[in-house]
Amino acid sequence: xxxxxxALAAPDFWIGVGIVAGIxxxxxxxxxxxxxxxxxxxxxxxGFMAVGAYAMAILILRFHWPAPVALAASAAIAMLAGVVIGxxxxxxxxxxxxxxxxxxxxxxxxxAQNAAPxxxxxxxxxxxxxxxxxxxxxxxxxxxxxxxxxxSQLPLFIVTWAIFGLALALLTGLRGTxxxxxxxxxxxxxxxxAALGKNVFxxxxxxxAIAAGLAALAGDLLALNITLIYPQSFSADxxxxxxxxxxxxxxxxxxxxxxxxVLLWSVLEAASFVRLPLAADKVAAVQMLIVGLVLIAxxxxxxxxxxxxxxxxxxxG
Amino acid sequence: xxxxxxxxxxxxxxxxxxxxxxxGGVRAVDRASLAVEQGSITAxxxxxxxxxxxxxxxxxxxxxxxxxxxxxxxxxxxxxPAHVIARLGMMRTFQLTKALGAMTVLDNMLLAAQDQPAxxxxxxxxxxxxxxxxxxxxxxxxxxILERFRLAAQARAxxxxxxxxxxxxxxxxxxLMAAPRLVLLDEPLAGVNPVLGREILAHMHALRRERGxxxxxxxxxxxxxxxxxxxxxxxxxxxxxxxxxxxxVRRDAAVIDAYLGxxxxxxx
Amino acid sequence: xxNAARSGTPPPADARAAATGAGRRWVAAACIxxxxxxxxxxxxxxxxQATINGLVxxxxxxxxxxxxxxxxxxxxxxxxxxxxxxTFGAYVALFxxxxxxxxxxxxxxxxxLATAALAAASELAIWRPMRARRAGGFQMLLITVGLAFxxxxxxxxxxxxxxxxxxxxxxxxxxxxxxxxxxxxxxxVVVAGLGxxxxxxxxxxxxRLGKEMRALADNLSLAEVAGIDTRRVIxxxxxxxxxxxxxxxxxxxxxxxxxxxxxxxxxxxxxFAATILGGIGNAYxxxxxxxxxxxAEEWSxxxxxxxxxxxxxxxxxxxxxxxxxxxxLGRPALK
Ligand SMILES: Nc1ncnc2c1ncn2[C@@H]1O[C@H](COP(=O)(O)OP(=O)(O)OP(=O)(O)O)[C@@H](O)[C@H]1O
Ligand SMILES: [Mg+2]
Numbered sequence: 001x002x003x004x005x006x007a008l009a010a011p012d013f014w015i016g017v018g019i020v021a022g023i024x025x026x027x028x029x030x031x032x033x034x035x036x037x038x039x040x041x042x043x044x045x046x047g048f049m050a051v052g053a054y055a056m057a058i059l060i061l062r063f064h065w066p067a068p069v070a071l072a073a074s075a076a077i078a079m080l081a082g083v084v085i086g087x088x089x090x091x092x093x094x095x096x097x098x099x100x101x102x103x104x105x106x107x108x109x110x111x112a113q114n115a116a117p118x119x120x121x122x123x124x125x126x127x128x129x130x131x132x133x134x135x136x137x138x139x140x141x142x143x144x145x146x147x148x149x150x151x152s153q154l155p156l157f158i159v160t161w162a163i164f165g166l167a168l169a170l171l172t173g174l175r176g177t178x179x180x181x182x183x184x185x186x187x188x189x190x191x192x193x194a195a196l197g198k199n200v201f202x203x204x205x206x207x208x209a210i211a212a213g214l215a216a217l218a219g220d221l222l223a224l225n226i227t228l229i230y231p232q233s234f235s236a237d238x239x240x241x242x243x244x245x246x247x248x249x250x251x252x253x254x255x256x257x258x259x260x261x262v263l264l265w266s267v268l269e270a271a272s273f274v275r276l277p278l279a280a281d282k283v284a285a286v287q288m289l290i291v292g293l294v295l296i297a298x299x300x301x302x303x304x305x306x307x308x309x310x311x312x313x314x315x316x317g
Numbered sequence: 318x319x320x321x322x323x324x325x326x327x328x329x330x331x332x333x334x335x336x337x338x339x340x341g342g343v344r345a346v347d348r349a350s351l352a353v354e355q356g357s358i359t360a361x362x363x364x365x366x367x368x369x370x371x372x373x374x375x376x377x378x379x380x381x382x383x384x385x386x387x388x389x390x391x392x393x394x395x396x397x398p399a400h401v402i403a404r405l406g407m408m409r410t411f412q413l414t415k416a417l418g419a420m421t422v423l424d425n426m427l428l429a430a431q432d433q434p435a436x437x438x439x440x441x442x443x444x445x446x447x448x449x450x451x452x453x454x455x456x457x458x459x460x461x462i463l464e465r466f467r468l469a470a471q472a473r474a475x476x477x478x479x480x481x482x483x484x485x486x487x488x489x490x491x492x493l494m495a496a497p498r499l500v501l502l503d504e505p506l507a508g509v510n511p512v513l514g515r516e517i518l519a520h521m522h523a524l525r526r527e528r529g530x531x532x533x534x535x536x537x538x539x540x541x542x543x544x545x546x547x548x549x550x551x552x553x554x555x556x557x558x559x560x561x562x563x564x565x566v567r568r569d570a571a572v573i574d575a576y577l578g579x580x581x582x583x584x585x
Numbered sequence: 586x587x588n589a590a591r592s593g594t595p596p597p598a599d600a601r602a603a604a605t606g607a608g609r610r611w612v613a614a615a616c617i618x619x620x621x622x623x624x625x626x627x628x629x630x631x632x633x634q635a636t637i638n639g640l641v642x643x644x645x646x647x648x649x650x651x652x653x654x655x656x657x658x659x660x661x662x663x664x665x666x667x668x669x670x671x672t673f674g675a676y677v678a679l680f681x682x683x684x685x686x687x688x689x690x691x692x693x694x695x696x697x698l699a700t701a702a703l704a705a706a707s708e709l710a711i712w713r714p715m716r717a718r719r720a721g722g723f724q725m726l727l728i729t730v731g732l733a734f735x736x737x738x739x740x741x742x743x744x745x746x747x748x749x750x751x752x753x754x755x756x757x758x759x760x761x762x763x764x765x766x767x768x769x770x771x772x773x774v775v776v777a778g779l780g781x782x783x784x785x786x787x788x789x790x791x792x793r794l795g796k797e798m799r800a801l802a803d804n805l806s807l808a809e810v811a812g813i814d815t816r817r818v819i820x821x822x823x824x825x826x827x828x829x830x831x832x833x834x835x836x837x838x839x840x841x842x843x844x845x846x847x848x849x850x851x852x853x854x855x856x857f858a859a860t861i862l863g864g865i866g867n868a869y870x871x872x873x874x875x876x877x878x879x880x881a882e883e884w885s886x887x888x889x890x891x892x893x894x895x896x897x898x899x900x901x902x903x904x905x906x907x908x909x910x911x912x913x914l915g916r917p918a919l920k
Binding site for chain 3: 095100103104110111236243247281289293295296303
């Protein structure tokens with residue numbers, strides 16, 4: 001077993017890690033809003049991600065919508081899915097909600113697999129990124145002015161973190177408003193919030209819809225990053241990696257999400273540097289093993305994560 | 318002798334008719350009827366398991382009744398969601414205090430304010446300046462109320478750090494912030510030391526005097542009930558069995574029976 | 586005189602009073618309607634064949650769901666690692682059978698015992714200490730998710746992701762009256778599975794352990810006060826759940842004829858559906874729910890493309906949660 005460190009010094013490696021970490025940061029911001037701020041256990045976030053990514057790809061490929069419009073529409077469609085799924089499930093509490101949402105996500109994945117004319121089935125979809133490639137080339141031309149023209153992944157990196165920055169600013173702002181205060185009250189005690197006249201269900205629905213929109217944006221970026229989407233790109237594993245990011249960063253902390261994501265993905269990607277004599281499936285297993293261990297370790301030893309506040313921990317199930 | 322069970326007095330702010338709710342085989346509330354007069358301090362008493370808390374839950378929308386009607390301030394509210402009923406001006410506390418421990422005392426108060434449009438996403442669109450002004454006004458009002466309840470020093474502390482008695486006070490202060498017309502208190506004196514108990518009762522009288530608030534409170538401390546309530550309503554086994562002035566009710570044969578019966582069952 | 590005794594007991598959680606009888610009638614009516622529709626549209630033979638297939642699927646669903654439900658009933662824990670416990674049992678059996686050449690029966694027993702040991706180890710290493718720390722439900726739930734990842738990927742690390750098979754004769758079949766057929770392996774799956782379920786049901790009904798488990802499920806602290814050794818009963822619950830999961834894993838992979846590290850997790854949602862269908866926390870309900878779900882999936886395959894078979898499980902899960910979150914069968918309560 002040797003460790004090849006040369007790649008660690010290569011900037012394109014870190015740019016690649018940064019893109020994935022950024023995508024999961026956006027994805028987990030939604031989870032943070034649901035779990036950390038509203039107290040709803042959304043186990044179906046990967047499903048909303050799939051809805052977003054497929055919506056964008058389908059609108060571009062099958063309906064020839066302009067890419068920016070398709071991107072915006074994909075978020076709107078995922079938010080609508082959030083409202084529909086939420087309307088059906090958000091009266092359930094805790095574990096039941098977790099089961100209902102993960103089942104809903106599986107249903108999305110089932111549709112993606114079986115509605116082949118639209119989704120390409122297990123073959124998936126590709127070729128939806130032509131407009132993006134053009135934009136990326138334009139950005140690279142600008143970047144070459146500062147000597148960064150050969151970092152082909154840099155445009156996506158910039159766009160991803162810019163979107164994260166906007167989402168972070170938006171959510172941080174929202175948390176500080178009276179609206180955010182109601183969410184915190186609901187997180188702690190729904191009955192108390194209702195007794196003070198707050199429409200708990202409506203707030204949960206809004207929370208889930210916003211999270212779904214964020215998942216969709218993350219899905220769109222993921223689609224641009226991997227250039228081919230198929231149902232397995234959005235398996236339940238993705239949701240749980242999001243949860244690992246979430247608890248690592250700390251429940252309730254939006255900035256912690258980015259910290260958790262960068263940390264986790266640095267470790268996961270670095271795992272591929274340890275040149276174990278292993279096949280690809282086993283390297284993937286090592287990575288997911290780390291995710292599992294992170295989940296367990298954080299929940300056992302530091303349930304408030306790196307940035308969470310212990311006083312505000314509401315660890316309802 | 319006390320008057321007929323559930324007999325309506327003049328100008329009831331709350332009327333409950335034939336309310337029913339069963340849990341499996343247990344008829345927790347069984348055709349209960351009662352009326353609460355505007356501006357009164359009414360006590361709801363009855364042995365453990367009589368259905369008092371369940372009645373509160375039904376009236377305030379936390380449980381759906383199987384049958385019966387609830388009329389608040391002339392409006393039928395039967396089966397309406399809890400938050401709607403609260404917004405109409407009927408608010409309640411819980412048998413186990415529900416101060417929001419992971420929020421500060423001040424945030425607890427601000428949460429109770431009913432006039433903050435920025436609690437809704439649409440209201441936020443008006444821009445931060447307008448809701449911040451409202452927020453500042455509410456903060457001033459909240460601090461004033463906290464002062465009155467001797468909680469001002471803890472305004473920035475997490476409510477979870479308060480003592481049990483202080484939490485009860487905070488719940489009351491929060492209600493005052495929300496300014497409902499009718500307040501339903503589920504055992505406000507339970508687990509509270511006598512000094513604080515007297516303080517809570519004094520707040521109740523003062524709020525009625527100053528703001529015309531009406532109170533319906535569940536209580537097991539008979540001395541407090543006898544000395545503070547204008548009207549006492551007695552429940553047993555899901556029904557209202559008596560209603561009247563405190564000194565009449567305590568002599569009511571059905572009431573004595575209910576309590577003795579409950580004791581007999583306890584010891585059996 | 587009127588100073589009634591004071592008690593600070595919290596009001597019980599809103600136990601939705603599901604009229605159990607109505608639920609059962611509803612299920613029976615739905616089953617009869619489904620069968621009638623089947624008979625009318627596809628003929629008796631097809632319907633019967635689908636029912637046999639449903640029995641096979643339902644058997645291992647029931648085995649898996651009973652363990653899941655026991656753990657939930659006693660510990661209020663939704664175990665997301667349960668599906669991967671099935672995988673674990675199946676891989677151990679496969680390793681013993683195809684790897685070390687053990688005959689299938691001892692290999693199966695090996696898988697069952699190993700999974701029981703794994704479940705007990707998780708209790709000793711994680712759940713007991715976490716309960717002692719009064720960990721919250723969210724912590725516990727995410728630990729089960731983490732454990733699921735650990736088990737699944739340890740298996741993948743050890744055995745790779747390629748599909749494997751038990752050494753079984755999957756081609757032979759037994760002819761049943763009326764021209765129906767059931768694969769020999771599948772017949773054994775049904776016989777062994779139903780036998781095990783019967784044994785478990787009897788044990789839970791009449792054995793002391795069953796009574797103690799019910800006492801714990803009703804009220805853990807009360808059971809403790811009543812002198813029940815709760816630690817022992819909880820450990821036994823895990824052993825039981827693990828053994829059943831192991832058996833379910835071996836039987837389901839035998840029936841499916843294929844095994845991958847994702848195998849159990851893919852079954853998990855069906856197990857949730859079966860558990861909730863039967864009223865979560867209710868072991869008998871889970872048993873019935875498992876069988877019911879098996880039939881539902883196989884019958885549905887006659888009407889919609891078989892690729893949607895799994896989706897049927899998710900739809901049933903969601904619908905049950907929405908319409909009757911306390912399940913169609915069995916006792917209500919438990920929130
Ligand atoms: N959610 C519920 N599920 C099942 N049974 C319930 C529920 N809530 C109340 N009950 C039952 O209904 C009856 C009335 O309970 P309730 O809490 O209303 O009594 P109470 O008069 O408030 O008693 P206490 O003075 O002890 O607070 C009791 O037998 C109780 O066990
Ligand atoms: Mg009560």
